[in-house]
């Protein structure tokens with residue numbers, strides 16, 4: 001039990017800021033508990049009045065008081081629930097933000113091992129469970145705990161200390177037994193959660209490949225797999241549910257036994273003239289009142305156990321640390337020199353994606369990166385932006401290892417355009433500024449003018465307000481690259497890495513891209529992973545990669561002059577293809 005409680009302690013910091021609300025909540029809980037506890041005393045007074053045939057005029061006020069309490073209690077409960085949910089939503093929203101930021105700061109190695117579906121389940125699904133738990137924990141555990149103590153205290157003080165002691169022991173015994181039985185259900189809940197996360201990842205992954213799946217008629221395979229995963233979840237869930245139901249029924253039996261014992265004790269006390277007859281009724285009432293909080297604590301325990309699976313997962317996620325750390329060297333604001341010194345990198349052990357790669361790209365120069373597919377071109381970009389850490393060698397920026405610079409500064413200084421430009425379901429403006437409201441429309445239009453993209457802007461039906469959809473193919477590959485060139489231009493990085501779109505681009509867009517690129521590259525250091533010879537003809541240097549190794553590196557002009565160079569051969573081949 002303590003290990004479960006310990007799991008929750010780190011999250012108390014999210015409640016600390018809300019102490020005034022928590023105090024208010026506690027007062028409400030206390031108020032509704034007092035109302036519940038005094039109700040049987042009113043009934044007792046009512047019965048006493050009838051039995052002793054006192055002034056019957058008291059009966060009506062007592063009945064009205066009873067009614068008043070009956071109305072006040074649900075109103076207080078409503079406020080409790082509202083306040084509890086409010087506190088818990090505020091706290092868990094904060095946790096959700098912290099978790100999202102944490103995930104974003106983790107390196108790519110972590111993200112390749114965990115699918116987006118799995119992270120969504122962890123960041124959202126498990127935090128939602130925690131939210132449920134916080135509100136129910138605050139409300140149910142505290143209010144039921146207060147109620148239990150209140151009832152047993154009232155029995156001890158108003159009926160008999162011995163009866164109070166017996167019922168207190170009985171209650172503790174029931175809770176312990178229930179707790180022990182519940183421990184059996186915990187691994188089952190955990191397993192069900194894990195299976196659910198796997199199913200979400202599966203669905204997410206298959207949905208992202210919808211086009212391929214539909215065109216190849218693989219839907220039935222996906223559905224079969226989905227059905228088998230759902231069946232597995234159902235089986236685990238049912239086993240957990242059965243374990244809970246067994247415990248619940250056992251508790252009911254316990255309480256029936258407890259009521260009999262309490263009545264027996266009451267009757268004995270009445271016979272011994274220790275209490276009047278109506279107090280036997282009060283004892284019976286209190287004993288039946290005990291069952292609800294104990295039962296609810298059991299229910300609460302079930303949620304707590306479900307939640308501890310979530311909390312353990314959240315802890316696990318928070319314990320993930322990025323293997324990539326930055327330093328605090330300030331970065332110069334002008335164009336930067338990029339150098340690779342004997343850099344080797346493996347994604348998978350014993351398989352080199354880059355091996356012993358060295359080159360120097362002087363500040364303000366452009367490098368055309370060529371090589372067959374899988375030769376390591378994108379890996380150069382990933383290492384330079386520190387998405388991965390090379391196993392050996394050093395990458396230098398202005399003569400200093402890149403790990404000396406703060407990660408945020410480095411990523412601000414290096415702008416990258418990948419082949420898969422992500423289009424957000426938002427306006428062109430937001431897609432260009434990446435939701436930065438501080439960039440005015442004038443600045444955007446000026447940037448587009450400089451990149452010679454005003455015609456493109458004019459063609460958009462609603463200009464900057466045109467909404468692009470991330471689902472539909474809103475832009476062609478070329479247009480998406482145009483958009484990301486402008487995006488980068490607004491960010492003004494010192495180094496640019498462009499992984500050029502390999503798909504066919506129409507001549508008009510190609511011309512726009514070339515113009516915009518020329519503008520963007522002015523005064524900046526750039527690495528262009530080129531798929532078109534036309535682009536490479538604009539660069540100063542050429543690096544040809546072959547199986548992760550440098551096959552050729554040099555000035556473009558010089559390489560072109562050497563007939564036996566790899567680049568000149570590529571050029572001749574491409575020119576030949578064009579002529580054919």
Ligand SMILES: Nc1ncnc2c1ncn2[C@@H]1O[C@H](COP(=O)(O)OP(=O)(O)OP(=O)(O)O)[C@@H](O)[C@H]1O
Nearest residue numbers: 112347348353371372373374375376377378379380
């Ligand atoms: N996340 C990864 N895990 C394991 N291996 C990877 C990963 N990413 C790339 N690789 C492998 O590393 C090698 C270099 O990949 P890289 O993406 O750098 O090649 P590339 O030259 O950019 O290819 P392309 O022109 O097709 O984009 C390839 O063999 C690739 O299969």
